[in-house]
Amino acid sequence: MTRAEFEKALKELAGTLTGHVSTDDGQWTVKGFIDTFRNVYTISSDTKIVSKILEIHLFPRILAFAGDHGFALVLAEHQNYYPDISFVSKQDDSVRFAVDFKTTYRLPDKPWLCNGFTLGSHGKYFQDRTSTKNIQFPYGSYSGHFCLGIIYDRSDGASIDETRSYPIEQLHSITSVISNIQFFVAEKWRIAGDKGGSGNTANIGSIQRIDDILSGNGMFSKLGEEWFDDYWMNYGKILTRGPDGKSRKITSLVDFVKYRGGDPSLIVPRNNQP
Numbered sequence: 001m002t003r004a005e006f007e008k009a010l011k012e013l014a015g016t017l018t019g020h021v022s023t024d025d026g027q028w029t030v031k032g033f034i035d036t037f038r039n040v041y042t043i044s045s046d047t048k049i050v051s052k053i054l055e056i057h058l059f060p061r062i063l064a065f066a067g068d069h070g071f072a073l074v075l076a077e078h079q080n081y082y083p084d085i086s087f088v089s090k091q092d093d094s095v096r097f098a099v100d101f102k103t104t105y106r107l108p109d110k111p112w113l114c115n116g117f118t119l120g121s122h123g124k125y126f127q128d129r130t131s132t133k134n135i136q137f138p139y140g141s142y143s144g145h146f147c148l149g150i151i152y153d154r155s156d157g158a159s160i161d162e163t164r165s166y167p168i169e170q171l172h173s174i175t176s177v178i179s180n181i182q183f184f185v186a187e188k189w190r191i192a193g194d195k196g197g198s199g200n201t202a203n204i205g206s207i208q209r210i211d212d213i214l215s216g217n218g219m220f221s222k223l224g225e226e227w228f229d230d231y232w233m234n235y236g237k238i239l240t241r242g243p244d245g246k247s248r249k250i251t252s253l254v255d256f257v258k259y260r261g262g263d264p265s266l267i268v269p270r271n272n273q274p
Contacts, residue, residue, distance in 0.1 A: 026180050047103065071097075072087075078134075084099065097144050108153075114151050188204075191212070191213050212268075222266040
C-alpha cells in the first residue's frame, strides 16, 4: 500500500468515527466509569484523561481497520515513544506507517481556533533517521507519518460535578465532558507550524486554525516535506548575524528559508484571525 492509499483509507475510517463516539445531540457517549455497585462516576475534562479514554474508545475500530487492510498493529512500548501506533504490513514488514493520536479543544472565545498540539519530537530520532531512541522503529523506516486528530468542545465546568456519582439509571442525564467531536487525518508536516509545541521540550508545534488543519494548509504545505525536515532538524542550531552585529539563532521559517536561499512567498503564514 502506498502512502497516498493509506491516507485515503485512514480518512475514510475517520469519516465514520464521529458517529461511533457521539450521541444524536453531539455529546460524547462516554459518561464516566462504573463500579460493581452500578454507580457511575463522572470523568475529568483534563485533556490527558480525555485523550487516553478516547484512544481506548477508538481502539476496536482501529484494530478492525488494520485487519481489513492487511496490517499488524505495533503499539508504542513506552509512554514517551513515538508513534502511538505503527501499522506494519503483514505481506512486507518494511512497509510501515506511523500514526499518532492528537486531541485538542476549540477555544471558547475563538471557536475557529483550537488549542493546538505537538507533532512529535525534533530531537535525536528526528535528526538521525536510523536512531531507535524513543521511537518504535527508526524514523526513516516509515513510509509516512500521520496524525489521527480529534477536535472537540469542552463542556462548561459549571455543568459537570466531579464530586458526585449517579445510579446507572440516570446515565443519560449525565452531561458529557466533551461534545461536537470532529476527526481529521493529516500528514504531520502538512499541519506543522514553525514554533515548538510545549515549553522547553523539543517538540514540533502545530498550527491552530481549524479550517487550515482540516485542509492540511500548514506553514510548510506549499514548501514541501523536505523543507519541514530541514527546518526542524536544524531548529535553533544555525547562527546568523543580525543588523546590530549580534549573533542569533534561526527560529523562524521566514529567516530559515531566506538563509537557505529559498522562496519565502511559499510559506503559508499563520492566520489566527476570524
